[in-house]
Amino acid sequence: MYCIEIKNLTHKFSEKEWVLHNINLKIPSGAIYGFLGPNGAGKTSTMQLILGLLKKQHGEILIFGKHFENHRIEILSKVGSLIESPSIYAQLTAAENLRVWQKLYQCPLQRIDEVLQLVGLSTTGNKKAGNFSLGMKQRLGLAIALLNKPALLILDEPTNGLDPNGIIEMRDLLLRLNQNYGITILISSHLLAEIEKLVTHVGVINKGRLLFEGTLEQFTHSQSGFTAVFIKTSNTNKAYKLLSNRFESKIQAECLEIASTSNSEIAAIVRLLVEHGIDVYEINTSKNNLETAFINLIQ
């Protein structure tokens, strides 16, 4: 069962300005889906199309298995969103801001205190939202998105303006929401290291085209063209002379760095060193991460 299913989505702002080319997305229910791409790739446009902020021109958008245009209000009542900067009424307090949306969602009043507690804004009292820091505004935006207990959360760059501690708190909160309440989360962010710690699935978009979609493991494996092995030995120079004929290697910070792709090659290297009387003190491997995989893919 997919929470969001997008088929052949194409969108243009003018005859010559194409934003999305034939996008196909499948976001499973209960997933945390990282939507990645450089600036101008089409992430925000896709999210706006999903939420009906842009009128769909070509293709199909199904949310909870239903066509958005035919079930707009029903779908939106189960969706929370934070697109670009948060929408906060500056002259109102945090609780008053939430009261505006509570009226529309008709959720219980105590839900306001719950979400304020959840995002850590329960102590802001009578302070006007206009006087909040950027991070507090971002958290209030998230509180608004969570007010209606959504089954789907759509977040565009939610960590913008947050300090490192705030980013960690946001990540923990999103993980909690996903694990405890089963909320499906579609999130875009430029902070790839953060996304890597959060998401279960990844979609990579560039210049309006979807380049990859799958689980995080599938993504990093699909791009694992290079793995470095760092070996610390009793005689680095001798080890280098021994291995440089057979492997792409170099000396770096009294360590031998070898480009390797498989476990069997690492085992062969260790055997060879030991056979030639070189003691092996330490072996480290540098696994491919989301950042390098992402860079490899979009280049």
Added chain:
Amino acid sequence: MKFIYSIQSEWLKRKRSSVSWLVLVGGFFIPLIIIIARLVYRSETVMNNSTDGIWLKLYNQCWQYMAVFLLPMGITLAASLITQIEYRNNAWKQVYTSPQAVSTIFWAKYVVVLIILVQFFMLFNIGIYSTGLIPAIIYADVPYPKEPFPFWRFVIGNYKFFIDCLPILALQYLLSLHIKNFIVPIGVGFALLIASIIGMSWHYGYLLPYTYIARPFIAADKKIDAGINTERWACAYFVFFTLLNYVLFVLKSQTKLSGLLRKKRIKHIAMLSLCALLFFIAAELLGLFGNKQTSKVKANSVVEIDARI
């Protein structure tokens, strides 16, 4: 019921906003000046409060200052400020992703704007009532107005002024809703008001909606025809601008940000509407409707000045 919730939500947004302060200050500004004047000229106040027609005199004094310039400008400002709540706080996208129909969003906001106008009228009338009462409360020698308060005459007069305000409100709200820049609708409103004041004594000055509130007072100067039924015109303009605004709003929200379609459609609708309005006015100028009232009754007394009572 959802519509009521949407209105409540919109009503909450105006709390502590500039528009709330504008209504409060605007409602009591003129009455406060009149009260100060009545306190300063104490002996005249003693005499006036004992005469018949004191309430009508106070009503006329307050409305005269309010109607010509302050109220049209106040409406212009209020319409801009209420839509700026969404623009300034970058909140339109959150409104559009809330579970309510686009038409509900439009009408809920519109109802709130109308309620704000009613709120202003109520505060202003409380202010007018206070001009009669406060000097008597402060000074022992100033009697309470001898004449009973003409409640229903106030209601009818306010009702007519309210109808006269509607076309300004509808047009200014239309401009403010579709133009993000705060200055443009205010500038257009100010320019139209000045042009209308200049054009008021023109034979066909009754076609200018910004003149309707001030007409009863200008009619007293025998410059214009007091017999024109401006309420009928005001209602027609109000319905026209409101429907045009609604169509543009729905079109805009359906094709939001996809500039090509939006610009084309909105341009077509705006052009068609302008043509329809010009045709309607031209038909009136040529006398095609044949029902222009040309009463030669001119207002020249205090009571007749107040054609809104």
